[in-house]
Amino acid sequence: xxxxxxxxxxHIRYHALRSLTFVLVxxxxxxxxxxxxxxxxxxxxRMLSRAEATPLVYGAKGSALELVLAGAxxxxxxEANATMADYRWxxxxxxxxLAPIHWAGSSATYPIIGTDIEYLSLRSLEVAEGRKPVxxxxxxxxxxxxxxxxxxxxxxxxxxxxxxxxxxxxYPVGMTVSGILAHSNSPDDGAILTDLKTSWIVAGFGxxxxxxxxxxxxxxxxxxxxxxxxxxxLPTHIQITSDNLDSFxxxxxxxxxxxxAVLVFPDDVKAAALIQGRVADQRLNHQIIRPIDPIGVLxxxxxxxxxxxxxxxxxxxxxxxxxxxxxxxxxxQMRSREFDIAQxxxxxxxxxxxxxxxxxxxxxxxALAVSAALVGVVQSAGTxxxxxxxxxxxx
Amino acid sequence: xxxxxxxxxxxxPGSEYALGPARLEVQSGESVALTGPxxxxxxxxxxxxSGLMKPDAxxxxxxxxxxxxxxxxxxxxxxxxxVGHVFQDFxxxxxxxxxxxxxxxxxxxxxxxxxxELKSKAEALAQExxxxxxxxxxxxxxSHGERQRIAICRAVxxxxxxxxxxxxxxxxxxxxxxxxxxxxMAEQKSLQATMITVTHDHDxxxxxxxxxxxxxxxxxxx
Numbered sequence: 162x163x164x165x166x167x168x169x170x171x172h173i174r175y176h177a178l179r180s181l182t183f184v185l186v187x188x189x190x191x192x193x194x195x196x197x198x199x200x201x202x203x204x205x206x207r208m209l210s211r212a213e214a215t216p217l218v219y220g221a222k223g224s225a226l227e228l229v230l231a232g233a234x235x236x237x238x239x240e241a242n243a244t245m246a247d248y249r250w251x252x253x254x255x256x257x258x259l260a261p262i263h264w265a266g267s268s269a270t271y272p273i274i275g276t277d278i279e280y281l282s283l284r285s286l287e288v289a290e291g292r293k294p295v296x297x298x299x300x301x302x303x304x305x306x307x308x309x310x311x312x313x314x315x316x317x318x319x320x321x322x323x324x325x326x327x328x329x330x331x332y333p334v335g336m337t338v339s340g341i342l343a344h345s346n347s348p349d350d351g352a353i354l355t356d357l358k359t360s361w362i363v364a365g366f367g368x369x370x371x372x373x374x375x376x377x378x379x380x381x382x383x384x385x386x387x388x389x390x391x392x393x394x395l396p397t398h399i400q401i402t403s404d405n406l407d408s409f410x411x412x413x414x415x416x417x418x419x420x421x422a423v424l425v426f427p428d429d430v431k432a433a434a435l436i437q438g439r440v441a442d443q444r445l446n447h448q449i450i451r452p453i454d455p456i457g458v459l460x461x462x463x464x465x466x467x468x469x470x471x472x473x474x475x476x477x478x479x480x481x482x483x484x485x486x487x488x489x490x491x492x493x494q495m496r497s498r499e500f501d502i503a504q505x506x507x508x509x510x511x512x513x514x515x516x517x518x519x520x521x522x523x524x525x526x527x528a529l530a531v532s533a534a535l536v537g538v539v540q541s542a543g544t545x546x547x548x549x550x551x552x553x554x555x556x
Numbered sequence: 557x558x559x560x561x562x563x564x565x566x567x568x569p570g571s572e573y574a575l576g577p578a579r580l581e582v583q584s585g586e587s588v589a590l591t592g593p594x595x596x597x598x599x600x601x602x603x604x605x606s607g608l609m610k611p612d613a614x615x616x617x618x619x620x621x622x623x624x625x626x627x628x629x630x631x632x633x634x635x636x637x638x639v640g641h642v643f644q645d646f647x648x649x650x651x652x653x654x655x656x657x658x659x660x661x662x663x664x665x666x667x668x669x670x671x672x673e674l675k676s677k678a679e680a681l682a683q684e685x686x687x688x689x690x691x692x693x694x695x696x697x698x699s700h701g702e703r704q705r706i707a708i709c710r711a712v713x714x715x716x717x718x719x720x721x722x723x724x725x726x727x728x729x730x731x732x733x734x735x736x737x738x739x740x741m742a743e744q745k746s747l748q749a750t751m752i753t754v755t756h757d758h759d760x761x762x763x764x765x766x767x768x769x770x771x772x773x774x775x776x777x778x
Contacts, residue, residue: 164662168660168663168664503664505606506660507633507635508636508665510666
């Protein structure tokens, strides 16, 4: 049989372009459905695992899916309509551990999430480098953010400007990276986590004051012993440092500070039922959602669309296989002279079939190798892409 | 290898005519030229001799082998081991180098392998026929004469005892024809093989031990 494979290899090499086309077409036919299945499965697992790891989400009444996406996945554009008063009320039930979530804005499109120190332990998040934030103006970065923005412990990170020409709006806030989270294969990898006060400052609910006595000379118009007059130059951003930390304060009372959602981790099933009942009974403008419910519905809808796409892919694959079959039949016809010569020279029984099958098997092996390489490359990065796509689709 | 043919008859499906000599004997090591007009059955006769086709009647004995009695598998083995073919169109394959073309029968036949020894033998043979410098080239890169020498190398590499050549010098210029035939005859003598050559070229007939006009011998029967 080695002679057959040798001849098959020679034939493949001689018809290099045709062989390459065949390999690429077959590899594509194998890769697309396989990759679609693998990636959507991985994304499904990842989305469901996040939903399962978040027993309940509390927030303002409205779309359950939007609340879950904002609170648990840091996706969407939900207004912060819950307050610290809601958080304190939930706390007073003593039925669950809580993690307040305030989506303050973004930095290089990565969400800046205000929460408390409990969030890290409730989500079992480990700090791989540095430490947890301990003062206002410090953040910990998700692993993906740190890699993408090439930031390390001690580096500065700036929140995105909300509106470039809104002079009265919130200025970008400069924060310090105190730590980097270990990879958790969850939405936390793509988040910038900080304390609530910092997030409220980033959102424009608080501000600090600049000490003009230490300001740069170009900003000072007039200076006397007890008065410094500054010009109207605008700072590009506000930097929270240990020196100006005390000058930062919030507008309004602590109770009225806004939250996007509150993650609720009930002590047990009974506590979950009780807290759901109490919210339904006493907090008429709010809702408490089991994330698994809207996410389950979302995935059902998405995978219904995928089933249709699968059928289209099957139809295209059949058409492509017919085309390949035709190419193969023509190839066999073109080799009829060789088969006739081989018969005269005493070629073994079924030689034409062996030659064609030998070549076909080598081409298919090459296609499988190409497909495996493509699946490997795409799968390593693709789950994130599909996950992001799934979330984009519903927004 | 002695050839004996008796009362041979072959009729193409749907044809009214049966082709085949009533009696023919070729001695071992003899070179025979078959001549005759197109369609008189010369090529068919070569196919019958090599077991590629089965006669309707009569016997063909090549050496000790009764060719008409061979099964398909035995006939394939007989062709692979005992018969060397030289085709008019050379029968070389475009996708293989000249060297791979020479070794081709050994790659496609059951129970035969391409060994280092066989490769050395092929190289020596190519050297002997003056085409050792062309072995890496493909047939399209060779001249007519070089292609036919490569085809002869392929035919004689397995040291066959029966050489069948179907117009081996067709479409060649007179000088090349003569050179090719000299080479072929030399190899036939060296192998002590019996050679049956179909040819229309009367200039070459003096080179053969015997010339048979197949149209007279075949005895076309209704």
